[in-house]
Amino acid sequence: MVTIEDVARAAGVSKGTVSLVYSGKRPISPATRARVLDAAAELDWVPSSRARALATRRSQTIGLVLARDPEIIATDSFFARFVAGAESVLATRSMGLLLQVVSTPEQERDAYRSLARGRADAVILTDLLVDDPRPALLADLRLPAVVVGASPDPAPHPRVLSDDRAAVRDVVDHLVGLGHERIAHVSGPAGYVHGHDRRAAFVDAMAAHGLDPALVVEGDFSAQSGREATARLLDADDRPSAIVYANDVMAIAGLNHAQSRGVRVPDDLAITGFDDIELAAHLTPSLTTVQTDVVSWGRRAAEVLLRHLDGAVPEDAWIAPSRLVVRESTAGAPAART
Amino acid sequence: MVTIEDVARAAGVSKGTVSLVYSGKRPISPATRARVLDAAAELDWVPSSRARALATRRSQTIGLVLARDPEIIATDSFFARFVAGAESVLATRSMGLLLQVVSTPEQERDAYRSLARGRADAVILTDLLVDDPRPALLADLRLPAVVVGASPDPAPHPRVLSDDRAAVRDVVDHLVGLGHERIAHVSGPAGYVHGHDRRAAFVDAMAAHGLDPALVVEGDFSAQSGREATARLLDADDRPSAIVYANDVMAIAGLNHAQSRGVRVPDDLAITGFDDIELAAHLTPSLTTVQTDVVSWGRRAAEVLLRHLDGAVPEDAWIAPSRLVVRESTAGAPAART
DNA sequence: GCTTGCGATCAAACCGGTTTAACTGTGGAT
């Protein structure tokens, strides 16, 4: 394996000089620079990132720890889009994204500790729990971080935020505008901040219209749970004329379940999703949903972190608010109730 | 930052001894071991992975370079499931998965070079192109690798394989069994080995039944392309009575397009997908498809790589063959043709 | 003519671990 020493020898300089040629931290004469670069090219030398990481105390890596069951990550469209967005920014600095999937709280703690001890320069925190121990842990480990999505307000870390409340309000306004009054909500897991927040936004929006926001069922973002929640709502005495789902997957499963028991969508039941996954536009009926720009979330998170690492004062970043996309699943007024 | 030196001092031993306590490469007396562990716990010390990486020439990291447009990665269900599977194995050795997304061939080359220079101990190769330069590049860089899915036969790297041909044959057999004769195929991009192979398998299976395998349209796995390919097939003079899609997303988009022009599924047109994504079972009609265990792919790929790194002779691994899952989109015999 | 200043370079220390060759003390064999 060829080292900086070999390059230095070939160019007739010291290794310090070779290093300076690459870092540019001190002036180097054009002649020397050329000799060094030639020698490096000749020997096909690339600096060892391991050695560089040790010397600079930077590993050029951002950590992302996912504390979920692998199967759930798999079905979650958020994950892949977010990672793609973050990477598109990190790549410009030739930084990498180090993924770790853990299943127990101890594993999670260890993962963050090992990241803090040199595997990563900073981490991205997603899926915040209502009482999440991680911000405190990271502050303790002195590991720079960015929090994606809402987090408790006196935030120790910069955040990437988007106004979901407005989008939820738009959805409810849209349905009310069509004449719906009994509107139900299938939420995400209440333990998560975003699930919690969207549900609160739904309750608020309903209250703003003087409607009863009691029809809320908790789901877990899976198709299975969307189907079950829908069944529960349709079995109720006074079934809703519209259901607002916290993501598209649950909405699609609900849509299908409704159709399978002869409930017509949108005539008997209006349905809205959240995310705007690729398939939402390709269903029968196509799905009214809220378009979230998850790729931008990833991009912004990476940007915030890079600025942070560059020494700037960490600042929250806002994403353009999610946008309601009206399609067929909410077309027309609700059928007259009996 | 507390170092191994501090721990050694606190325990009254040399740093070499501290190191040996953790690596277990030489016998250490129980008394010393206890003193060292106590001191480490007291000081809250965890070995620096950067220093360890330099000294051991191992970074405890597997690289995964994705040469695709970020937006496409996002829609691909393969990616998240595969990563989850791989991580579930790597986690047991506290290894990480380093992701890099690149968009140009030069970036790709650089990414692999930098991985080879210490960022990763090995890499996973997915989405092989028909004439992929990467196996040769990696061999050149002396970077251990595992290839996921088919690869040209005198393979320089161990592979993780699954018999897609059999699954495609099952699909065709199933449709022929129902009485279909004009069966079309919407393939994946022909530049990819797996897309190429599945298409070849389709052609073979049709030939085995003495049927004309000419109705093949190339797609790119996106919903958009599924819809367009379907439109083209349904516009043809002699439209097919069944369409075999190379993935579920294209199949669902095709299903929707057919329905939107009044073609009944499965009565007028039978449809099959490939992947068995979560939503496939939750559509109207639910989708007949091929269940691929992508999580296992990821798991096996990681296992092969770890064994390789442990010094074992690299060996190909086989995944249980994909399984046909019959649902409503192919129910019943085709309507009588006019 | 002698300092002063400065651009260019070098040697050595350093980052924080692992690994090796050598050393010590103890008990068993001869």
Add this chain to the structure above:
DNA sequence: ATCCACAGTTAAACCGGTTTGATCGCAAGC
């Protein structure tokens, strides 16, 4: 009593870069 084997430990070299204080040659300033 002497030698040997061996478990337990250490000091020092090493991994491959970066960074710093010192050095050197040379032109400008007085």
